[in-house]
Amino acid sequence: MEGTQPVADALRIESIHKSFGSFVALKSIDLAIHPGELVCFLGPSGCGKTTLLRIIAGLESQTAGRVIQNGRDVSNAPPAARDYGIVFQSYALFPNLTIKDNVAYGLVNRRRDRAAIDARVAELLKLVGLPTEGPKYPGQLSGGQQQRIALARALATAPSLLLLDEPLSALDAKERDRLRGEIRQLQRRLKVTTIMVTHDQEEALSMADRVVVMNHGAIEQIGTPLEVYERPATPFVADFLGKVNVLKATCVGGGRYRVGSREIATGANGMATGDAVRLYLRPEDRILADSGPVETMPNAQSGIVRNVDFLGTYCLASLDVDGFDGQRMLVYFSLNQTLELGVREGARVAFALRPERVRVFAA
Amino acid sequence: MSGTLAAGPAPVASRRLALAGEALAARGGLVLVAVALFVFLTAPLAALLIRAIQDKGGAYVGLANFVQYFASPAFSRSAGNTLTFALVTTFLTVPLAFAFAYAIQRSCIRAKWLWRNIALVPILAPSLLAALSFIYLFGNQGVLKGVLPWFGLTTIYGLPGMVLSMTFSAFPHAVMILLASLSLSDARLYEAADSLATSEWRKFVTITLPGARYGIISAAMVVFTMAVSEFGVPKVIGANYSVLAIDIYKQVIGQQNFQIGAVVGLILLVPALVAFFVDHAVRVRQKALLSARSVPYVPKPAPVRDRLLLAFVLLMSAAMLAVIGMAVFGSFVKVWPYNLSFTLNHYTYGFEEAGVENAYRNSLTMAAWCALIGALLTFAGAYWLEKTRGADFVRPIVRLQAMLPMAIPGLVLGIGYILFFNHPANPLNVVYGTMGILVLSTIVHFYSSSHLTAVTALKQLDNEFESVSASLKVPFYKTFSRVTVPVCLPSIIDISRYYFVNAMTTISAVVFLYSPKTMLAAISIVQLDEAGAIGSAAAMATLIVATSGVVTLLSFAVEGWLLRRTQGWRRAAPTR
Known part of the structure; x- marks a missing residue:
């Protein structure tokens, strides 16, 4: 089986199961990670993403299932017998050792000669952009700098797998943005297979090659950031990533659904006539009057603005849509559209829904 | 990534072998701690429990020993006396300690550090010292004997002297708890009260007291337990006021009546256990009292x-220093209060005459061993418990046993040790009568507080240090010696000092376990006092205070030096 695959998986998770007493933290997780990619485990707290990472690291033992790294079964190997570097949210730098000694921590143990270690440490410090901080102690660096050092320490022994456990969560917003880009760049350059755990969807979407969305100990969807955002496989994914409107509807056949007294055309044909369903639409899944005569387009709607949230470069307007039986809809307007189309409380706005973007799930 | 400098993995076979050894060391260490605590704590207590339901010959007699003791007039008198003594002491000590702690935490008086340290001085002294001082001051030859009638007393011997001496000994313990409790306060509550024009008294009753109530309960429990199980004070100044602790001693040492001794021990255990669980419940609540966002209260003049x-x-x-000073002074004068000329005789001939000239050296030896081995064992035990992985079923057992000594009065532990280690069938009975058993019993007796200190220090370290080390293929013991110990060194020194000082001053457990060869300084005070050599008794007490004091100062000096030397990395506290 493995022989026939063009590229061997860097890591394979096979039906991993984990329970703490009666609480099931992970249920039959299957996952393959390709060499050199950056995969994000994304989900709300308690979804099992950190537990899965710790099982991969050997810091937690699974109740059942296998972990296979580069073709080697490491399911029961202790952490030290696996090949990975890890970075924690808390940095976990040794406070009484200098930056240099921290980075060299894993190298010294391998009985390399002094000069080689020094050269490697210098190389790593340069890599993370802190070439002169070697003699300082962790407490003398900022949070972002400490996290860079933790990254250097994890990479020092050239592991084939890098594990990042919420590495940016302890940092302030600016530092987080900067480090996000740096980690991504570094990862691309070193081509090191990387798994990052995060609860921040923006972080996952902007950094990952693939996102694994998890909830209640199970994988909801695996896909590229665009896939999971545009074509959410489950209501949870649609709801967790970005904002979404959920409309109660009934299937009338032929991919058409009735919301209140209106019918909406979609590309989704999976439902039987009469089924109660929910339509999931993002606030941006609409066409506005500045792109043409929306009144004549399919799925044309009209509604009265009840509330406008100004969010900087865009606005979210809450609309009372005609014929929707009081089900309100959030609609996205860029700042320019807000001004040009006169979006304000009490105003009437015309728009059309994009049929291909509507996701339909059973109620 | 970089070709030439990248570190390759070590050969697999040797790696595996090293790992097996490492896992064994981690799990084995923990099991070792569990077994050691079982042998030196739980087993002796079990021996005590079993002995209480056996007759002299070792046959099972059910509750006959209890029935016999409960029916004796000695029991009702001693039990009543013990309760009275403990309650009066608690009701005197806790309000005094509260006012003292309040003055330090919530007022603008000067030189707070000085008062705080003076309040802690009694910890350095055996409880007997206070009893001796009160005898010097108010006893049959006391200079201040004349003031006793003002308080409606005819003599200091008995309950009054016991309460005063016990208050002196228990005061620092109560003050420490209340200082900690009163340091937790939220200034915003007081600001809110001020904005509603609340009177000072109402603020005190509605904010300060409720905020400190868990500390007050906790302090009361600690003082009560100390008094219930106190042996030295009633022995020296109690006269005919019999208490349970003295009954145990008489039964076991005087009459070799181990089964009744065991019964009294179990009775003593009851209030101690109740106090322990009340205190434990209260501490858990205190933790939840203050949110992380609270703003500390700063008193205004x-x-x-x-x-x-x-x-x-x-x-x-002044009173506390006078009590210490009286004993010190008394040890240097010829015949108090008639001949006040200076002499060292109490330190030389006095000790020789009573045959206790080796006691001080023995105490030093024992205290040094306790400080060394105790700190080592306690810290390693706490580390194995908190920071290693595997063998998880052992952890709750270790945790429970580590906290148990706090609930066990020393006398009870001492009898358990006799019964367990003096048993002919026990292969460990070679330690009986040696210095080893004194060191072990003392370490176990004071294990809980030390263990908590170690656990607190370890919990301040990032939990992921061990995970990071494992991912870097560094064995856990290397991280232990390179990171954990250096970071925790101040706490390790604290533990060491705690063991030393307590080993110098303790009587309760070791009074059952010493032999003529291993006579200890604190115990010899009882013997000197019984022989009527009060000057020498005071001299021995003075030696203990001086030694504890010097060692305490030395340990502070070492800690200070250490902090200065390592301030490079301590300056900025480790994150989290």
């Missing part, structure tokens, strides 16, 4: 309050 509190603090400090 209030001249009347501050002056009154300063007067009180001065009075208490």
Whole structure:
């Protein structure tokens, strides 16, 4: 089986199961990670993403299932017998050792000669952009700098797998943005297979090659950031990533659904006539009057603005849509559209829904 | 990534072998701690429990021993006396300690560090020292004997002297708890009260007292337990006021009646256990009392309050120093109070005459061993418990046993040790009568507080240090010696000092376990006092205080030096 695959998986998770007493933290997780990619485990707290990472690291033992790294079964190997570097949210730098000694921590143990270690440490410090901080102690660096050092320490022994456990969560917003880009760049350059755990969807979407969305100990969807955002496989994914409107509807056949007294055309044909369903639409899944005569387009709607949230470069307007039986809809307007189309409380706005973007799930 | 410099993995076979050894060391260490605690704590207590339901010959007699003891007039008298003594001491000590702690935490008096340290001085002294001082001051030859009638007393011997001496000994323990409790406060509550024009008294009753109530309960429990299980004070100044602790001693040492001794021990265990669980429940609540966002309260000057509190603090400090000073002074005068000329005879001939000239050296030896081995074992035990992985079923057992000594009065532990280690069938009975058993019993007796200190220090370290080390293929013991120990060194020194000072001053467990060869300084005070050599008794007490004091100062000096030397990385506290 493995022989026939063009590229061997860097890591394979096979039906991993984990329970703490009666609480099931992970249920039959299957996952393959390709060499050199950056995969994000994304989900709300308690979804099992950190537990899965710790099982991969050997810091937690699974109740059942296998972990296979580069073709080697490491399911029961202790952490030290696996090949990975890890970075924690808390940095976990040794406070009484200098930056240099921290980075060299894993190298010294391998009985390399002094000069080689020094050269490697210098190389790593340069890599993370802190070439002169070697003699300082962790407490003398900022949070972002400490996290860079933790990254250097994890990479020092050239592991084939890098594990990042919420590495940016302890940092302030600016530092987080900067480090996000740096980690991504570094990862691309070193081509090191990387798994990052995060609860921040923006972080996952902007950094990952693939996102694994998890909830209640199970994988909801695996896909590229665009896939999971545009074509959410489950209501949870649609709801967790970005904002979404959920409309109660009934299937009338032929991919058409009735919301209140209106019918909406979609590309989704999976439902039987009469089924109660929910339509999931993002606030941006609409066409506005500045792109043409929306009144004549399919799925044309009209509604009265009840509330406008100004969010900087865009606005979210809450609309009372005609014929929707009081089900309100959030609609996205860029700042320019807000001004040009006169979006304000009490105003009437015309728009059309994009049929291909509507996701339909059973109620 | 970089070709030439990248570190390759070590050969797999040797790696595996090293790992197996490492896992074994981690799990084995923990099991070892569990077994050691079982042998030196739980097993002796079990022996005590079993002995209480056996007759002299070792046959099972059910509750006959209890029935016999409960029916004796000695029991009802001693039990009543013990309760009275403990309650009066608690009701005297806790309000005094509260006022003292309040003055330090919530007023603007000067030199707070000085008062705080004076309040802690009694910890350095055996409880007997206070009893001796009160005899010097108010006893049959006391200079201040004349003031006793003012308080409606005819003599200091008995309950009054016991309560005063016990208050002196228990005071620092109560003050420490209340200082900690009163340091937790939220200034915003007081600001809210001020904005509603609340009177000072109402603020005290509605904010300060409720905030400190868990500390007050906790302090009361600690003082009560100390008094219930106190042996030295009633022995020296109690006269005919019999208490349970003395009954145990008489039964076991005087009459070799181990089964009744075991019964009294179990009775003593009841209030101690109750106090332990109340205190435990209360501490858990105290933790939840304050949110992380609280703003600490900073007292503002209030001249009347501050002056009154300063007067009180001065009075208490003077009284405490006077108690210590009296014993020291008494040890250097020929015949108190008739011939006050200077002499060293109490330190030389006095000790020789009573045959206790080796006691001080023995105490030093024992205290040094306790400080060394105790700190080592306690810290390693706490580390194995908190920071290693695997063998998880052992952890709750270790945790429970580590906290148990706090609930066990020393006398009870001592009898358990006799019964367990003096048993002919026990292969460990070679330690009986040696210095080893004194060191072991003392370490176990004071294990809980030390264990908590170690656990607190370890919990301040990032939990992921061990995970990071494992991912870097560094064995856990290397991280232990390179990171954990250096970071925790101040706490390890604290533990060491705690063991040393307590080993110098303790009587309760070791009084059952010493042999003529291993006579200890604190125990010899009882013997000297019984022989009527009060000057030498005071001399021995003085030696203990001086030694504890010097060692304490030395340990502070070492810690200070250490902190200065490592300030490069300590300056900025480790994150989290």
